[in-house]
Amino acid sequence: KQEVTQIPAALSVPEGENLVLNCSFTxxxxxxxxxxxxxPGKGLTSLLLIQSSQREQTSGRLNASLDKSSGRSTxxxxxxxxxxxxxxxxxxxxxARAGSYQLTFGKGTKLSVIP
Amino acid sequence: NAGVTQTPKFQVLKTGQSMTxxxxxxxxxxxxxxxxxxxxxxxxxxxxxxxxGTTDKGEVPNGYNVSRLNKREFSLRLESAAPSxxxxxxxxxxxxxxxxxxxxFGEGSRLxxx
Numbered sequence: 001k002q003e004v005t006q007i008p009a010a011l012s013v014p015e016g017e018n019l020v021l022n023c024s025f026t027x028x029x030x031x032x033x034x035x036x037x038x039x040p041g042k043g044l045t046s047l048l049l050i051q052s053s054q055r056e057q058t059s060g061r062l063n064a065s066l067d068k069s070s071g072r073s074t075x076x077x078x079x080x081x082x083x084x085x086x087x088x089x090x091x092x093x094x095x096a097r098a099g100s101y102q103l104t105f106g107k108g109t110k111l112s113v114i115p
Numbered sequence: 116n117a118g119v120t121q122t123p124k125f126q127v128l129k130t131g132q133s134m135t136x137x138x139x140x141x142x143x144x145x146x147x148x149x150x151x152x153x154x155x156x157x158x159x160x161x162x163x164x165x166x167x168g169t170t171d172k173g174e175v176p177n178g179y180n181v182s183r184l185n186k187r188e189f190s191l192r193l194e195s196a197a198p199s200x201x202x203x204x205x206x207x208x209x210x211x212x213x214x215x216x217x218x219x220f221g222e223g224s225r226l227x228x229x
Contacts, residue, residue: 034217034218036220041223042222042223043119043205043220043221043222043223044205044207044218044220045220046217046218046219046220049217089157089158091158091218093216102160102163102173102174103160103218105157105158106157107155107157108157
């Protein structure tokens with residue numbers, strides 16, 4: 001069974017710092033990996049989607065990488081801002097016999113950027 | 116740009132009552148999903164609809180029913196609510212349910228069962 005782990009569970013950094021969030025998964029048979037942001041009391045906002053054939057994706061100050069063979073992805077946030085404070089979740093879409101409908105989510109890393 | 120819209124946003128029920136959570140998307144997506152999010156458990160799939168006219172069970176379907184009313188709308192029904200169903204419910208949609216589908220979420224419905 002696919003398991004997705006995000007370490008650390010919480011992270012606090014000063015404003016302006018570059019930071020890396022980690023996501024690891026146990027089964028490398030995936031179609032893609034998606035990073036989300038969740039603000040308190042809100043839904044999940046899609047940040048980046050990396051297909052299994054890709055190594056990285058970039059959007060503004062965000063860069064996500066994928067090493068499928070080692071079961072790892074990282075989300076790099078450059079020049080962090082207080083507005084980046086949120087919980088960041090990753091999810092993998094597995095290659096499954098019965099279809100790939102069921103994403104497996106990590107439990108998230110809660111990021112606090114201190115002004 | 117509405118995206119995925121859920122109603123109601125908050126609901127309090129007594130044990131045994133029934134209710135329906137509504138979800139609509141305006142992105143012309145084929146696939147829709149219902150998740151629940153609980154502290155320490157993460158997001159778990161309740162039911163999904165790969166395309167209009169089809170529905171299938173996810174990881175935690177017991178106590179729930181769904182209806183894919185049309186391509187836009189996917190509802191989740193609790194027939195006899197239990198305290199264990201206190202949770203935050205999210206509806207999501209994707210262009211399709213195959214390999215490349217990026218998932219988009221609604222704002223969530225917070226349900227408390229007393």
